[in-house]
Amino acid sequence: MTKQIRLNAFAMNCVAHQSPGLWTHPRDRTLDYNRLPYWLDLAKALERGRFDGLFLADVLGVYDVFGNSPDAALRNAAQTPANEPLMLIPAMAAVTQNLGFGVTSNLSFEPPYPFARRMSTLDHLTDGRVGWNVVTGYLDSAARGAGKDRQTAHDDRYDIADEYMELVYKLWEGSWEDDAVLRDRARGIFADPSKVHRIVHEGTNYKLNAIHLSEPSPQRTPVLYQAGTSPRGRKFAAQHAECVFMSGPSAKIIGPRVAAIRALAQEIGRNPAEILMFSMMTIILGRTEAEAKAKYADYRAHIATEGALALMSGWMGVDFSTYDLDQKVRHVQNDAGRTALDNVTRADPDRVWTVREVVEHVGIGGAGPVVVGTPEKVADDIEAWFEQTDVDGLNVAFATSPGDFEDIADMLVPELTKRGRYKSEYAKGTLREKLFGTGSARLTEQHPASRYRHAGKGG
Numbered sequence: 445m446t447k448q449i450r451l452n453a454f455a456m457n458c459v460a461h462q463s464p465g466l467w468t469h470p471r472d473r474t475l476d477y478n479r480l481p482y483w484l485d486l487a488k489a490l491e492r493g494r495f496d497g498l499f500l501a502d503v504l505g506v507y508d509v510f511g512n513s514p515d516a517a518l519r520n521a522a523q524t525p526a527n528e529p530l531m532l533i534p535a536m537a538a539v540t541q542n543l544g545f546g547v548t549s550n551l552s553f554e555p556p557y558p559f560a561r562r563m564s565t566l567d568h569l570t571d572g573r574v575g576w577n578v579v580t581g582y583l584d585s586a587a588r589g590a591g592k593d594r595q596t597a598h599d600d601r602y603d604i605a606d607e608y609m610e611l612v613y614k615l616w617e618g619s620w621e622d623d624a625v626l627r628d629r630a631r632g633i634f635a636d637p638s639k640v641h642r643i644v645h646e647g648t649n650y651k652l653n654a655i656h657l658s659e660p661s662p663q664r665t666p667v668l669y670q671a672g673t674s675p676r677g678r679k680f681a682a683q684h685a686e687c688v689f690m691s692g693p694s695a696k697i698i699g700p701r702v703a704a705i706r707a708l709a710q711e712i713g714r715n716p717a718e719i720l721m722f723s724m725m726t727i728i729l730g731r732t733e734a735e736a737k738a739k740y741a742d743y744r745a746h747i748a749t750e751g752a753l754a755l756m757s758g759w760m761g762v763d764f765s766t767y768d769l770d771q772k773v774r775h776v777q778n779d780a781g782r783t784a785l786d787n788v789t790r791a792d793p794d795r796v797w798t799v800r801e802v803v804e805h806v807g808i809g810g811a812g813p814v815v816v817g818t819p820e821k822v823a824d825d826i827e828a829w830f831e832q833t834d835v836d837g838l839n840v841a842f843a844t845s846p847g848d849f850e851d852i853a854d855m856l857v858p859e860l861t862k863r864g865r866y867k868s869e870y871a872k873g874t875l876r877e878k879l880f881g882t883g884s885a886r887l888t889e890q891h892p893a894s895r896y897r898h899a900g901k902g903g
């Protein structure tokens with residue numbers, strides 16, 4: 445059977461997100477990011493297009509690497525200001541029935557105990573439609589906001605994240621047994637205390653002695669997403685992730701990363717089919733080739749170079765204000781994300797990019813490729829991309845929102861459905877059941893979280 449194409453929409457509770465400057469385009473509505481009608485319309489458009497999920501990025505910190513100042517980010521609204529993402533979800537869930545919500549939360553600045561409760565609450569309120577994108581951050585500005593001088597070293601952040609995962613697994617999977625909640629009106633007993641267990645954890649980075657405050661939610665552990673693809677990031681993904689998000693400019697770069705994570709997962713005893721790979725892509729559609737090209741050219745005229753430089757500097761930990769636009773980008777090792785810089789310096793030995801080329805590339809849709817054309821041509825491009833990379837889905841960034849997503853729902857989705865590559869209706873159940881079709885809302889036995897499940901009795 446041909447592989448189904450899954451779609452996530454990629455957005456953030458800010459102006460413009462991955463397309464710096466496009467907020468000045470008349471079609472874009474992200475200036476209304478701080479009001480609910482924008483989000484409700486977006487959620488409804490995505491559900492009309494049977495998108496699997498809305499993936500909400502979050503960056504806890506200001507992009508102040510460029511020129512060692514937040515000015516460029518502020519002038520250009522380069523993911524600054526950025527509001528909190530979790531609070532959007534209940535409102536969007538109330539106007540949809542099937543759309544999933546993959547929300548980013550940075551574990552470096554959030555103790556496991558209140559965070560686990562917040563996610564359980566969301567899983568309850570959405571009937572199990574929630575996922576968590578596990579990130580550890582890449583900006584020193586976030587660390588300074590939290591009382592540290594700088595962020596923790598790159599690989600150490602992943603080590604800390606491993607322990608954090610162990611703790612939230614214990615809370616989500618191990619604290620309440622499945623039949624702990626009785627809700628027995630006749631006897632006046634809500635829960636059986638013998639089936640609710642205290643989690644006691646004394647580790648290198650965390651200490652906790654508590655029961656989980658939420659009763660078991662439909663999925664218990666939310667669907668786990670992760671997006672780092674450095675060597676240490678891949679190891680973390682192979683261990684924990686159910687969905688991996690990647691970004692890179694070409695199939696030549698994405699394909700080997702997909703294969704590497706699948707191989708690593710196999711090595712540690714996980715079924716690689718239980719990890720879905722999504723790569724970033726921006727899709728610009730028109731009824732004719734000429735219309736699509738004209739739309740793309742019009743979008744490009746709104747790119748803000750300084751905004752793109754501010755984003756790139758933050759992602760790569762390199763101050764591009766010290767570069768000439770025609771200089772080649774040099775590889776350096778630092779504590780920001782590793783993959784964004786690798787993409788343009790050494791992931792493809794045939795291509796080292798100049799700063800200007802990177803600006804032109806990230807100006808629309810960040811680090812992923814942009815495909816432009818009629819629904820037929822774009823569907824051909826996507827099918828070829830799937831063939832070359834072996835991904836399972838796309839994380840679709842936008843130039844204008846919700847307009848580009850409405851185009852996808854109205855033009856591309858019918859074409860992909862006609863080709864038998866896209867679901868004609870949503871599967872039933874929670875986000876995990878819809879994504880994996882396993883018939884269970886819970887993580888599989890092979891996932892490391894399952895070892896913290898309570899076997900029953902006492903404790």
Ligand SMILES: Cc1cc2nc3c(=O)[nH]c(=O)nc-3n(C[C@H](O)[C@H](O)[C@H](O)COP(=O)(O)O)c2cc1C
Pocket residue numbers: 500501502503504548550578579580581582670671672673674675676677678689690691724780781782783784839
């Ligand atoms: C598609 C995609 C989405 C991401 N979203 C976020 C995000 O919302 N917040 C964040 O702090 N980092 C985000 N990241 C960054 C990753 O979590 C990670 O920090 C980065 O890729 C560097 O990790 P690495 O050095 O292991 O590659 C994203 C990365 C990708 C590829």
